[in-house]
Amino acid sequence: MKVGVADTTFARVNMGAAAVDELRRHASVAIERYTVPGVKDLPVAAKILIEERGCDIVMALGMPGGKEKDRLCAHEASQGLIQCQLMTNHHIIEVFVHEDEAEDDKELAWLAERRAREHAENTVKLILRPDVLIKEAGTGQRQGFEDTGPARQ
Numbered sequence: 001m002k003v004g005v006a007d008t009t010f011a012r013v014n015m016g017a018a019a020v021d022e023l024r025r026h027a028s029v030a031i032e033r034y035t036v037p038g039v040k041d042l043p044v045a046a047k048i049l050i051e052e053r054g055c056d057i058v059m060a061l062g063m064p065g066g067k068e069k070d071r072l073c074a075h076e077a078s079q080g081l082i083q084c085q086l087m088t089n090h091h092i093i094e095v096f097v098h099e100d101e102a103e104d105d106k107e108l109a110w111l112a113e114r115r116a117r118e119h120a121e122n123t124v125k126l127i128l129r130p131d132v133l134i135k136e137a138g139t140g141q142r143q144g145f146e147d148t149g150p151a152r153q
Helices: 015-026 039-051 068-088 105-128 130-136
Strands: 002-008 030-036 057-062 092-096
Touching: 002 015, 002 039, 015 030, 015 057, 015 105, 030 039, 039 057, 039 068, 057 068, 057 105, 068 092, 092 105, 105 130
Parallel strands: 002 030, 002 057, 057 092
Antiparallel strands: none
């Protein structure tokens, strides 16, 4: 198995490094890293990682800013990642942390690293241990902040 890790220089935290570290902690897989300027560059990076560099799955990590135009750019990037998944029949795990999700830089750094690491765990589960994901279905898992748990009936 080969995992692609696409990240950006626009991010204020090295999310790619956290993802690579976590992937190595949970699985023995080849890792191909590709860093691009911003989130709108991630779809083509993911496509290159899949089609040209032989990755079986890709993590796309980015940090959009907190303004409305940044939300729009993140939405466009997300649409591109979805389209790339459909074009390649490969999962692309989108790992975005918006700057306005955190109260300050300390919380932002904590959130970005935690979300990258938890999505790396999910990536390993998706490609090597899908039975674990089946057991977690409907349990309110969240990446970054605390899990919400299942809805009470």
